[in-house]
Amino acid sequence: MKLNGKKVLITGGARRIGAVIARHIAEQGAVLMLHCHNGIAEGEKLLEELPGTGHRIFQADFSIPGAAEKLAAGCGEVDVLINNASIYARTPADLPEAESRRYFEVNFWSPLALMRAFAVPERSSEGVVINIVDQEILRPAAENGIYAVSRKALADATLAFALEHACRGLRFNAVAPGPMIPPPGLEHSTMSKVLKSVPTGKRIAPEDLAATLLYIIANDSLTGAVIPVDGGQHLKNYEYL
Ligand SMILES: NC(=O)c1ccc[n+]([C@@H]2O[C@H](COP(=O)([O-])OP(=O)(O)OC[C@H]3O[C@@H](n4cnc5c(N)ncnc54)[C@H](OP(=O)(O)O)[C@@H]3O)[C@@H](O)[C@H]2O)c1
Known part of the structure:
Protein backbone atom coordinates (compact mmCIF):
# COMPACT_ATOMS: atom_id res chain seq x y z
CA MET A 1 0.00 0.00 0.00
CA LYS A 2 1.18 3.49 -0.78
CA LEU A 3 0.55 5.89 2.09
CA ASN A 4 -0.04 9.04 0.07
CA GLY A 5 -3.55 10.35 0.94
CA LYS A 6 -4.30 7.35 3.17
CA LYS A 7 -5.99 7.75 6.54
CA VAL A 8 -3.89 6.36 9.39
CA LEU A 9 -4.93 5.97 13.03
CA ILE A 10 -2.01 5.86 15.47
CA THR A 11 -2.83 5.24 19.12
CA GLY A 12 -0.63 6.88 21.74
CA GLY A 13 0.85 8.93 18.91
CA ALA A 14 1.39 12.25 20.66
CA ARG A 15 4.63 11.58 22.49
CA ARG A 16 7.70 9.40 22.70
CA ILE A 17 7.84 6.54 20.17
CA GLY A 18 4.32 7.18 18.89
CA ALA A 19 5.37 10.69 17.86
CA VAL A 20 8.39 9.33 15.93
CA ILE A 21 6.06 6.94 14.10
CA ALA A 22 3.60 9.78 13.40
CA ARG A 23 6.35 11.88 11.79
CA HIS A 24 7.48 9.03 9.53
CA ILE A 25 3.93 8.23 8.45
CA ALA A 26 3.01 11.89 7.82
CA GLU A 27 6.18 12.33 5.71
CA GLN A 28 4.72 9.73 3.31
CA GLY A 29 1.69 11.97 2.67
CA ALA A 30 -0.77 10.20 4.98
CA VAL A 31 -3.58 11.92 6.87
CA LEU A 32 -3.23 11.21 10.58
CA MET A 33 -5.90 10.38 13.11
CA LEU A 34 -3.72 10.86 16.17
CA HIS A 35 -4.98 9.31 19.37
CA CYS A 36 -3.66 10.45 22.74
CA HIS A 37 -4.49 9.95 26.40
CA ASN A 38 -2.80 12.62 28.56
CA GLY A 39 -0.60 14.01 25.82
CA ILE A 40 -3.17 16.29 24.20
CA ALA A 41 -0.98 19.45 24.30
CA GLU A 42 2.01 17.58 22.82
CA GLY A 43 -0.25 15.99 20.23
CA GLU A 44 -1.71 19.31 19.10
CA LYS A 45 1.77 20.79 18.81
CA LEU A 46 2.97 17.77 16.84
CA LEU A 47 0.10 18.05 14.36
CA GLU A 48 1.00 21.70 13.72
CA GLU A 49 4.56 20.66 12.85
CA LEU A 50 3.68 17.73 10.59
CA PRO A 51 3.61 18.01 6.82
CA GLY A 52 0.23 17.68 5.10
CA THR A 53 -3.30 18.70 6.03
CA GLY A 54 -6.43 17.11 7.44
CA HIS A 55 -4.73 15.60 10.51
CA ARG A 56 -6.98 15.28 13.56
CA ILE A 57 -6.45 14.50 17.23
CA PHE A 58 -8.63 12.32 19.47
CA GLN A 59 -8.46 11.76 23.21
CA ALA A 60 -9.45 8.44 24.80
CA ASP A 61 -8.62 6.57 27.99
CA PHE A 62 -8.40 2.90 27.03
CA SER A 63 -8.67 1.75 30.64
CA ILE A 64 -12.37 2.65 30.34
CA PRO A 65 -14.33 -0.12 28.60
CA GLY A 66 -15.99 1.18 25.43
CA ALA A 67 -13.52 4.07 24.92
CA ALA A 68 -11.77 2.38 21.98
CA GLU A 69 -15.09 1.66 20.24
CA LYS A 70 -15.99 5.38 20.58
CA LEU A 71 -12.62 6.35 19.15
CA ALA A 72 -13.14 4.03 16.16
CA ALA A 73 -16.57 5.54 15.52
CA GLY A 74 -15.11 9.07 15.72
CA CYS A 75 -12.33 8.32 13.22
CA GLY A 76 -14.48 6.44 10.72
CA GLU A 77 -12.89 3.91 8.35
CA VAL A 78 -9.10 4.10 8.29
CA ASP A 79 -6.67 2.55 5.80
CA VAL A 80 -4.00 1.82 8.38
CA LEU A 81 -4.33 1.21 12.11
CA ILE A 82 -1.23 1.33 14.30
CA ASN A 83 -1.88 0.11 17.83
CA ASN A 84 0.99 1.71 19.71
CA ALA A 85 -0.61 2.82 23.02
CA SER A 86 0.19 0.68 26.03
CA ILE A 87 0.92 0.77 29.73
CA TYR A 88 4.07 -0.70 31.18
CA ALA A 89 5.44 -1.14 34.69
CA ARG A 90 6.81 -3.97 36.73
CA THR A 91 3.84 -6.32 36.74
CA PRO A 92 4.41 -9.60 38.57
CA ALA A 93 2.24 -12.47 37.42
CA ASP A 94 0.27 -12.38 40.70
CA LEU A 95 -0.70 -8.70 40.34
CA PRO A 96 -4.10 -8.01 42.01
CA GLU A 97 -7.00 -8.72 39.68
CA ALA A 98 -8.22 -5.11 39.23
CA GLU A 99 -4.76 -3.99 38.16
CA SER A 100 -4.31 -7.03 35.89
CA ARG A 101 -7.60 -6.18 34.23
CA ARG A 102 -6.44 -2.57 33.65
CA TYR A 103 -3.37 -3.91 31.83
CA PHE A 104 -5.54 -6.10 29.66
CA GLU A 105 -8.03 -3.29 29.00
CA VAL A 106 -5.33 -0.95 27.65
CA ASN A 107 -2.88 -3.47 26.14
CA PHE A 108 -5.28 -6.05 24.72
CA TRP A 109 -9.03 -5.31 24.73
CA SER A 110 -8.76 -1.76 23.40
CA PRO A 111 -6.46 -2.58 20.45
CA LEU A 112 -8.63 -5.63 19.80
CA ALA A 113 -11.74 -3.42 19.71
CA LEU A 114 -10.00 -1.15 17.18
CA MET A 115 -9.05 -4.20 15.07
CA ARG A 116 -12.65 -5.38 15.17
CA ALA A 117 -13.94 -1.98 14.09
CA PHE A 118 -11.30 -1.94 11.33
CA ALA A 119 -12.39 -5.33 9.97
CA ASP A 156 -1.62 -13.94 19.01
CA ALA A 157 -4.79 -12.02 18.08
CA THR A 158 -2.78 -10.44 15.25
CA LEU A 159 -2.16 -13.88 13.76
CA ALA A 160 -5.79 -14.98 14.18
CA PHE A 161 -7.07 -11.81 12.46
CA ALA A 162 -4.47 -12.16 9.70
CA LEU A 163 -5.67 -15.64 8.83
CA GLU A 164 -9.35 -14.78 9.02
CA HIS A 165 -9.24 -11.59 6.94
CA ALA A 166 -6.43 -12.23 4.43
CA CYS A 167 -8.90 -13.03 1.64
CA ARG A 168 -10.49 -9.57 2.11
CA GLY A 169 -7.24 -7.70 1.46
CA LEU A 170 -6.81 -6.89 5.16
CA ARG A 171 -3.33 -7.49 6.56
CA PHE A 172 -2.42 -7.80 10.22
CA ASN A 173 1.17 -7.81 11.48
CA ALA A 174 2.96 -7.12 14.74
CA VAL A 175 6.32 -5.65 15.59
CA ALA A 176 8.11 -6.70 18.76
CA PRO A 177 10.66 -4.06 19.77
CA GLY A 178 13.49 -4.28 22.27
CA PRO A 179 14.62 -1.42 24.54
CA MET A 180 14.23 1.97 22.85
CA ILE A 181 13.66 4.51 25.63
CA PRO A 182 13.05 3.92 29.36
CA PRO A 183 9.39 3.77 30.39
CA PRO A 184 7.71 6.97 31.66
CA GLY A 185 8.68 7.51 35.28
CA LEU A 186 11.69 5.22 34.97
CA GLU A 187 13.87 7.64 32.99
CA HIS A 188 16.50 7.31 35.73
CA SER A 189 16.86 3.58 35.02
CA THR A 190 20.15 2.62 33.50
CA MET A 191 19.86 1.47 29.91
CA SER A 192 23.34 -0.03 30.19
CA LYS A 193 22.02 -2.76 32.49
CA VAL A 194 19.19 -3.66 30.10
CA LEU A 195 21.51 -3.58 27.10
CA LYS A 196 23.49 -6.50 28.53
CA SER A 197 20.62 -8.67 27.29
CA VAL A 198 20.76 -7.22 23.76
CA PRO A 199 23.26 -9.10 21.55
CA THR A 200 24.01 -6.02 19.44
CA GLY A 201 24.63 -4.11 22.70
CA LYS A 202 22.78 -1.15 21.28
CA ARG A 203 19.53 0.62 22.15
CA ILE A 204 16.90 0.21 19.45
CA ALA A 205 16.42 3.48 17.56
CA PRO A 206 12.71 4.41 17.36
CA GLU A 207 13.50 5.35 13.74
CA ASP A 208 14.33 1.67 13.06
CA LEU A 209 10.92 0.70 14.42
CA ALA A 210 9.24 3.36 12.25
CA ALA A 211 11.16 2.10 9.19
CA THR A 212 9.85 -1.43 9.88
CA LEU A 213 6.29 -0.11 9.97
CA LEU A 214 6.77 1.59 6.59
CA TYR A 215 8.16 -1.67 5.19
CA ILE A 216 5.12 -3.62 6.45
CA ILE A 217 2.69 -1.09 4.99
CA ALA A 218 4.44 -1.09 1.61
CA ASN A 219 4.70 -4.88 1.33
CA ASP A 220 1.34 -6.19 0.10
CA SER A 221 2.41 -9.83 0.60
CA LEU A 222 3.20 -9.48 4.28
CA THR A 223 0.57 -10.66 6.74
CA GLY A 224 0.56 -12.70 9.94
CA ALA A 225 4.14 -11.76 10.81
CA VAL A 226 5.55 -10.80 14.21
CA ILE A 227 8.80 -9.03 13.50
CA PRO A 228 11.34 -8.57 16.31
CA VAL A 229 13.14 -5.22 16.10
CA ASP A 230 15.26 -5.85 19.14
CA GLY A 231 18.94 -6.27 18.29
CA GLY A 232 18.51 -10.03 18.81
CA GLN A 233 17.26 -9.69 22.40
CA HIS A 234 14.65 -12.42 21.96
CA LEU A 235 17.49 -14.87 21.33
CA LYS A 236 18.95 -14.44 24.80
CA ASN A 237 17.97 -14.99 28.41
CA TYR A 238 17.55 -11.90 30.49
CA GLU A 239 20.67 -10.96 32.37
CA TYR A 240 19.53 -8.10 34.52
CA LEU A 241 21.47 -9.15 37.58
N1 LIG B 1 9.95 2.14 25.27
C1 LIG B 1 10.53 1.01 24.94
O1 LIG B 1 11.75 0.87 25.04
C2 LIG B 1 9.69 -0.14 24.43
C3 LIG B 1 10.23 -1.42 24.40
C4 LIG B 1 9.47 -2.47 23.92
C5 LIG B 1 8.19 -2.24 23.44
N2 LIG B 1 7.69 -0.97 23.47
C6 LIG B 1 6.34 -0.75 22.95
O2 LIG B 1 6.40 0.28 21.99
C7 LIG B 1 5.24 1.12 22.09
C8 LIG B 1 5.66 2.56 22.32
O3 LIG B 1 6.52 2.62 23.45
P1 LIG B 1 6.53 3.89 24.42
O4 LIG B 1 7.61 3.66 25.40
O5 LIG B 1 6.50 5.16 23.63
O6 LIG B 1 5.13 3.66 25.14
P2 LIG B 1 4.50 4.52 26.35
O7 LIG B 1 5.05 5.88 26.35
O8 LIG B 1 4.61 3.71 27.60
O9 LIG B 1 2.97 4.50 25.94
C9 LIG B 1 2.55 4.90 24.63
C10 LIG B 1 1.32 5.74 24.74
O10 LIG B 1 0.27 4.99 25.31
C11 LIG B 1 -0.69 5.94 25.74
N3 LIG B 1 -1.45 5.44 26.89
C12 LIG B 1 -1.00 5.14 28.13
N4 LIG B 1 -2.04 4.83 28.94
C13 LIG B 1 -3.16 4.93 28.18
C14 LIG B 1 -4.54 4.78 28.45
N5 LIG B 1 -5.01 4.45 29.66
N6 LIG B 1 -5.42 5.00 27.43
C15 LIG B 1 -4.98 5.33 26.20
N7 LIG B 1 -3.69 5.51 25.89
C16 LIG B 1 -2.79 5.32 26.88
C17 LIG B 1 0.07 7.19 26.17
O11 LIG B 1 -0.55 8.32 25.56
P3 LIG B 1 -0.37 9.83 26.15
O12 LIG B 1 1.10 10.12 25.98
O13 LIG B 1 -1.22 10.67 25.29
O14 LIG B 1 -0.80 9.80 27.59
C18 LIG B 1 1.48 6.94 25.64
O15 LIG B 1 2.03 7.99 24.91
C19 LIG B 1 4.39 0.54 23.21
O16 LIG B 1 3.41 -0.32 22.68
C20 LIG B 1 5.39 -0.26 24.03
O17 LIG B 1 4.81 -1.34 24.73
C21 LIG B 1 8.40 0.07 23.96
Missing part, protein backbone atom coordinates in the same frame (compact mmCIF):
# COMPACT_ATOMS: atom_id res chain seq x y z
CA VAL A 120 -16.18 -4.84 10.06
CA PRO A 121 -17.91 -7.09 7.51
CA GLU A 122 -19.23 -4.12 5.47
CA ARG A 123 -15.68 -2.89 4.77
CA SER A 124 -14.66 -3.35 1.14
CA SER A 125 -11.31 -1.55 0.86
CA GLU A 126 -7.90 -3.07 1.62
CA GLY A 127 -6.13 -2.14 4.84
CA VAL A 128 -3.20 -2.76 7.14
CA VAL A 129 -3.06 -3.17 10.91
CA ILE A 130 0.20 -3.11 12.84
CA ASN A 131 0.26 -3.97 16.51
CA ILE A 132 3.31 -2.82 18.40
CA VAL A 133 4.00 -5.34 21.13
CA ASP A 134 7.31 -6.20 22.82
CA GLN A 135 10.04 -8.79 22.37
CA GLU A 136 9.03 -9.95 25.86
CA ILE A 137 6.24 -11.94 24.19
CA LEU A 138 9.01 -14.36 23.24
CA ARG A 139 10.82 -14.36 26.56
CA PRO A 140 9.14 -12.54 29.46
CA ALA A 141 11.48 -10.78 31.86
CA ALA A 142 11.29 -11.41 35.61
CA GLU A 143 8.43 -9.52 37.24
CA ASN A 144 6.84 -8.52 33.95
CA GLY A 145 4.34 -11.36 33.85
CA ILE A 146 1.02 -9.59 33.33
CA TYR A 147 2.45 -6.95 30.98
CA ALA A 148 4.10 -9.66 28.86
CA VAL A 149 0.96 -11.81 28.80
CA SER A 150 -1.18 -8.85 27.71
CA ARG A 151 1.26 -8.13 24.84
CA LYS A 152 1.45 -11.81 23.90
CA ALA A 153 -2.34 -11.99 23.73
CA LEU A 154 -2.32 -9.09 21.25
CA ALA A 155 0.42 -10.72 19.16
